[in-house]
Amino acid sequence: MSRETSMPALRQTAPPSVVRAAAKRRRLAVTSEGRKANWFTYAVLAFVILISVFPLYYAVQIASVTTDNMYGWGSFGTGSLALLGEHLRIAFGELNWTVALLNTILVSGVCAISVVFFSTLAGYSFAKLRFRGKAGLFGFIIATMAIPTQLSVVPLYILMSKLGLYGKLEAVIIPGLVTAFGVFWMTQYLEQALPYELIEAARVDGCSMIRTFWHVALPAARPAASMLALFTFVAQWTQYYWPFLVLGSNNRAVLTVAASTLAGGRYTDYTLIMSGVVLTSFPLVLLFVFVGKQLVAGIMAGAVKG
Amino acid sequence: MSKATGLPWRVRVSKFDVKASPYLYVAPFYVMFAVVGLFPLLYTAYIATRKWNSVGGDKGLAVCGATCGDGGSTPSLLGNFAWVLNQPDFWTALGNTVSIFLLSSVPQIILALFIAYMLDANLRAKTFWRMGVLLPYVIAPMAAGIIFNQVFSDNMGLINTVLTSVNIPAIPWHANRLASHVAVASIVNFRWMGYNALVLLAAMQAIPRDLYEASVVDGAGPVRQFFSITIPQLRATLIFVIITSTIGGLQVFDEPQMFSISPSYGGSNNQFLTVTQLLWKTGFVSTNQSNMGRAAAIAWLLFLIIIAFVLLNFYLTRKISGDGPSKPRRRARKEVAS
Numbered sequence: 340m341s342r343e344t345s346m347p348a349l350r351q352t353a354p355p356s357v358v359r360a361a362a363k364r365r366r367l368a369v370t371s372e373g374r375k376a377n378w379f380t381y382a383v384l385a386f387v388i389l390i391s392v393f394p395l396y397y398a399v400q401i402a403s404v405t406t407d408n409m410y411g412w413g414s415f416g417t418g419s420l421a422l423l424g425e426h427l428r429i430a431f432g433e434l435n436w437t438v439a440l441l442n443t444i445l446v447s448g449v450c451a452i453s454v455v456f457f458s459t460l461a462g463y464s465f466a467k468l469r470f471r472g473k474a475g476l477f478g479f480i481i482a483t484m485a486i487p488t489q490l491s492v493v494p495l496y497i498l499m500s501k502l503g504l505y506g507k508l509e510a511v512i513i514p515g516l517v518t519a520f521g522v523f524w525m526t527q528y529l530e531q532a533l534p535y536e537l538i539e540a541a542r543v544d545g546c547s548m549i550r551t552f553w554h555v556a557l558p559a560a561r562p563a564a565s566m567l568a569l570f571t572f573v574a575q576w577t578q579y580y581w582p583f584l585v586l587g588s589n590n591r592a593v594l595t596v597a598a599s600t601l602a603g604g605r606y607t608d609y610t611l612i613m614s615g616v617v618l619t620s621f622p623l624v625l626l627f628v629f630v631g632k633q634l635v636a637g638i639m640a641g642a643v644k645g
Numbered sequence: 646m647s648k649a650t651g652l653p654w655r656v657r658v659s660k661f662d663v664k665a666s667p668y669l670y671v672a673p674f675y676v677m678f679a680v681v682g683l684f685p686l687l688y689t690a691y692i693a694t695r696k697w698n699s700v701g702g703d704k705g706l707a708v709c710g711a712t713c714g715d716g717g718s719t720p721s722l723l724g725n726f727a728w729v730l731n732q733p734d735f736w737t738a739l740g741n742t743v744s745i746f747l748l749s750s751v752p753q754i755i756l757a758l759f760i761a762y763m764l765d766a767n768l769r770a771k772t773f774w775r776m777g778v779l780l781p782y783v784i785a786p787m788a789a790g791i792i793f794n795q796v797f798s799d800n801m802g803l804i805n806t807v808l809t810s811v812n813i814p815a816i817p818w819h820a821n822r823l824a825s826h827v828a829v830a831s832i833v834n835f836r837w838m839g840y841n842a843l844v845l846l847a848a849m850q851a852i853p854r855d856l857y858e859a860s861v862v863d864g865a866g867p868v869r870q871f872f873s874i875t876i877p878q879l880r881a882t883l884i885f886v887i888i889t890s891t892i893g894g895l896q897v898f899d900e901p902q903m904f905s906i907s908p909s910y911g912g913s914n915n916q917f918l919t920v921t922q923l924l925w926k927t928g929f930v931s932t933n934q935s936n937m938g939r940a941a942a943i944a945w946l947l948f949l950i951i952i953a954f955v956l957l958n959f960y961l962t963r964k965i966s967g968d969g970p971s972k973p974r975r976r977a978r979k980e981v982a983s
């Protein structure tokens with residue numbers, strides 16, 4: 340029922356009970372598109388968004404005042420752009436920002452590409468191909484999704500030290516190259532998005548298995564793959580515990596660890612620490628402005644199936 | 646009928662292609678996963694039974710040490726576990742972790758449900774509201790931790806400034822144990838509330854609208870609708886959200902770590918020290934005679950605790966949401982069937 344019949348039309352065509360129900364439903368504003376939004380709804384949502392934005396605003400605020408003014412009400416009204424610029428400039432140097440940013444992009448980017456590649460390949464196989472032991476292998480992936488990452492921290496640390504990767508970016512990247520969630524996600528998506536007819540048509544036309552994957556499965560997987568890439572990218576960018584452990588004294592290599600070093604080390608100057616936080620968060624917030632829509636769509640698409 | 650040897654070369658290649666390809670496509674994932682997922686998992690179990698120093702490496706079977714009394718010097722498989730369980734710090738950290746977890750997940754899910762309900766209305770500029778709610782998701786938890794550390798500063802931080810200006814005494818957000826848990830939990834809530842709201846929103850929109858229309862005919866108001874239709878219909882998604890927030894919540898590290906800017910991570914009296922922070926202190930902080938075997942034991946204990954909580958949650962959510970109006974209906978259906 341996409342369009343509603345008008346009340347007079349309904350009165351002429353439908354039995355009285357249906358007419359009464361429809362009238363009541365319309366009075367209570369329950370339509371096929373959901374409740375009507377009133378001022379209360381907007382007020383609540385505006386308040387939630389205020390809370391979402393406020394910590395970021397406050398970080399910029401603290402970064403733009405002197406240390407004397409950062410407590411109490413002093414942080415409001417005494418800030419200046421010149422001070423903000425000065426603090427950002429110092430934090431920029433202390434963080435070694437350009438290098439840390441490029442490293443963070445490298446880590447997040449490599450992990451995103453790798454996760455998408457391995458997951459799409461395996462997900463296609465699980466969703467559309469028939470082979471012995473499929474159910475068991477897939478069940479194994481689901482089971483590992485529930486295992487906490489902390490459990491692996493100690494042996495991974497030992498492994499990375501043995502491989503001579505301690506303190507290096509590779510040590511941050513390697514554990515993030517595959518995720519069980521990625522395989523689960525791609526399998527779920529391809530199961531319903533890729534019709535068997537397409538695969539069969541390609542096979543009849545003489546495509547080998549890998550050509551079928553390349554020309555049929557990959558294009559169909561694109562929407563889910565780009566969402567998976569985004570989520571992996573954000574997860575890697577915002578992670579702290581593992582890089583903090585394995586980078587050791589190379590503690591300015593990625594943004595989150597660099598920012599925490601600013602907070603934990605020589606400085607107790609909060610205006611500078613906040614400048615570091617602003618510089619760390621700003622690139623991803625900027626990215627969010629452009630891809631936030633896809634993130635929202637991805638979360639909502641995953642939820643219905645999950 | 647079709648003997649492989651009698652077939653032309655091309656057909657045999659093609660047959661092999663069909664048979665082997667599925668395995669070839671899943672193999673790269675499993676090879677990678679064996680290295681970074683499975684091996685560490687099994688290796689943790691081994692390390693947890695060993696006396697393993699971060700400098701000296703493997704030094705034989707674990708010993709509990711002086712904390713276990715007279716028998717402490719005897720090596721045993723469970724030596725590290727005995728040591729951990731004898732640490733008052735472990736029990737403090739466990740209490741803190743559970744407290745922070747409860748303070749973050751319970752209000753978070755209730756608020757997320759409420760926000761999702763608000764977002765479910767027929768809004769103008771839907772995408773704007775949804776994106777706005779999701780913004781905290783791209784803020785790194787450690788960055789949020791640093792910001793909230795300042796907002797919750799005991800000493801004229803923003804919240805205490807507001808409180809004192811309306812004649813409410815300032816709250817020692819760092820010094821007081823429970824207050825610090827509330828503060829740390831609010832950092833977790835800040836990041837995940839909007840995310841979970843969107844997950845729940847998607848599930849809400851999948852509820853058939855005619856259920857609501859039918860309930861209107863039956864005379865249900867919005868409140869009744871929410872509790873008798875929305876909540877029961879969201880059951881599967883709620884269980885999913887609760888379980889993921891359990892797994893994540895009990896491993897909380899970044900937020901409490903950044904909530905204090907001093908070498909005394911977790912607070913001066915360990916008032917907001919979590920289990921993962923203790924794991925880090927035990928295994929990786931050199932001034933503390935870092936002991937990886939004991940850290941691995943903590944990891945395994947945490948794993949067991951998480952499993953216990955997941956099972957408990959599963960049981961409770963089944964019980965609670967299963968008591969809704971769906972139960973009599975199911976029974977009725979069974980009677981009809983038999």
